[in-house]
Amino acid sequence: MGLFEKLRKGLKKTRTEGMTAQVDSVLESHEKITDELFDELEEVLIMGDVGFPTAERVIGDLKEKIANDNITSVPEVRETLKDIVAGVVWGGSYLSLRTKPSVILVIGVNGVGKTTTIGKLAMRLKSMGRSVVLGAADTFRAGAIEQLQVWADRAQVPLVKHGEGADPAAVVYDTIQSGKAKNADVIIIDTAGRLHNKKNLMDELNKISRVIDRELPDASRETLLVLDATTGQNAVNQAKDFKEAAGITGIILTKLDGTARGGVVLAINNELDVPVKFIGVGEQIDDLQPFDAEAFASAMFDLTPAHGEDDSIKEFMHSNDPEPEEKEEK
Ligand code: GDP
Ligand code: MG
Numbered sequence: 238m239g240l241f242e243k244l245r246k247g248l249k250k251t252r253t254e255g256m257t258a259q260v261d262s263v264l265e266s267h268e269k270i271t272d273e274l275f276d277e278l279e280e281v282l283i284m285g286d287v288g289f290p291t292a293e294r295v296i297g298d299l300k301e302k303i304a305n306d307n308i309t310s311v312p313e314v315r316e317t318l319k320d321i322v323a324g325v326v327w328g329g330s331y332l333s334l335r336t337k338p339s340v341i342l343v344i345g346v347n348g349v350g351k352t353t354t355i356g357k358l359a360m361r362l363k364s365m366g367r368s369v370v371l372g373a374a375d376t377f378r379a380g381a382i383e384q385l386q387v388w389a390d391r392a393q394v395p396l397v398k399h400g401e402g403a404d405p406a407a408v409v410y411d412t413i414q415s416g417k418a419k420n421a422d423v424i425i426i427d428t429a430g431r432l433h434n435k436k437n438l439m440d441e442l443n444k445i446s447r448v449i450d451r452e453l454p455d456a457s458r459e460t461l462l463v464l465d466a467t468t469g470q471n472a473v474n475q476a477k478d479f480k481e482a483a484g485i486t487g488i489i490l491t492k493l494d495g496t497a498r499g500g501v502v503l504a505i506n507n508e509l510d511v512p513v514k515f516i517g518v519g520e521q522i523d524d525l526q527p528f529d530a531e532a533f534a535s536a537m538f539d540l541t542p543a544h545g546e547d548d549s550i551k552e553f554m555h556s557n558d559p560e561p562e563e564k565e566e567k
Contacts, residue, residue: 240526245536247518251499256285257537258497260318264311274311275300278318285500286469291507295321315538323534326506328513329527333486335457338370338416340424340449344442344483345463346475347430350491350517352381354463355425356388357525363392367422372412373398374405374445377429385427395419405429406444413452439482446483461514463489464505467496473504480509491517494524499537 238246251257259281267274275296282292298321299314308317332341341358343351352375359369371389373396375381382398389396397412409426416424428442449458462485464472472490479485488511493499502513513528535542 240523241532241536241542243518243524244516244526244532245539247494247516247524248499248533248536250495250497251493251537252539253497255497256282256287256500257539259285260315264315267311270303270309270311270314274314282500286498286504287500288470288473288504288508291325291504294507295325295503298324316540319534319538319540322503322537323531325503326513326528326530326533328487328506328530332459332514333457334367334423334459336453336455338413338421338424338453339457339459340413340426340453341459341461342426342428342445342449343461343463343489344428344479344485345430347378349430349463349465350489351375351430351463352384352388352427353520354489354491354515354517354525355385355427356392357522359388359392359394359425360522361525362423363394368419369394369423369425370412370416370419370421371396372408372424372426374408374412375427375429376401376403376405376408377431381427381429405441406448409445409448410452413449435478442483459486460484461487461489462511463491466490466493466498466501466516469496469498469501470504472501473508476505476509476511480511485511487512487514489513489515489517489525490528494518502533 260278263277263281279292279296282295283289299318302317302321303314308314343355345351355371359371362369371385371394373382373385376399379401382401386396397408397415399408405428412424412426428445460483462476462479464476466472476488488505490502490513493516506513515525516528518524518526531544532542
């Protein structure tokens with residue numbers, strides 16, 4: 238199955254039960270483009286996990302484009318809406334991994350898919366010829382270290398671990414030393430998602446961050462926040478909390494396959510201004526896909542992407558490419 242086909246399949250629930258289904262039923266009940274049509278569309282977008290501020294923007298953009306392009310038929314509204322969605326969602330699989338070693342710090346609350354995502358990333362990087370060292374800095378949750386060990390074995394990459402309850406910052410320190418000694422390309426750090434309360438969690442992440450700053454001051458670093466799409470607006474709120482406390486460089490949205498709430502991608506992009514770098518559309522290794530706005534919007538509306546299906550989703554990551562222009566954010 239091609240990547241686009243997997244994406245299409247992964248977004249099936251959103252298409253048949255979620256945002257797209259509701260948009261379609263509104264469009265079917267109108268023969269002319271009226272204010273009422275726009276109001277109803279805005280309403281279903283809000284219900285479809287897009288949220289109020291983003292739905293307002295989408296409908297505003299839609300009205301403008303329909304007026305500018307002299308669109309008069311309701312079926313054309315659907316395709317125009319797809320174009321607007323493709324313009325609202327943004328991201329890309331670009332990971333800044335320019336130094337040797339580079340660091341990927343993976344954060345997020347419990348159960349969102351951090352460890353699984355790290356396993357998939359490690360296997361992909363390995364298959365691209367990169368050497369990887371994993372650090373098991375989730376020492377809080379019982380079984381977390383063993384779970385990462387299973388992925389490390391599968392990917393055949395070394396894992397640095399201490400015992401349960403150990404200081405995560407000490408694990409990070411050792412992982413960095415090991416990565417340096419092995420001349421590794423990428424160090425990936427798993428972290429705990431729940432430490433009694435939010436302040437505790439953020440303090441822990443800050444401590445880890447300081448160790449990386451000190452031990453690898455000039456290294457490329459990605460701080461990837463993992464969010465579970467099935468939690469809808471809750472995911473947006475988590476992203477706001479983490480963004481405030483830890484500088485996030487990208488978002489990985491998992492479990493899109495199990496949910497009708499794919500509309501949440503729009504809210505995350507629009508409200509947070511952080512790129513979505515990967516999405517999870519299943520539990521297989523290649524179900525972690527680089528994010529492509531045009532392919533995503535097309536899959537959501539069951540249309541063919543403007544750039545074609547075959548090359549619709551570029552290969553996993555281009556870590557040697559020149560750095561794209563990025564919004565400065567700290
Ligand atoms: P962590 O607590 O953040 O480390 O989360 P885990 O990596 O342990 O994942 C929690 C559960 O979510 C596991 O059962 C994973 O298999 C599952 N999971 C992760 N990503 C995806 C995805 O994209 N789709 C589906 N369906 N399940 C996923
Ligand atoms: Mg975990």
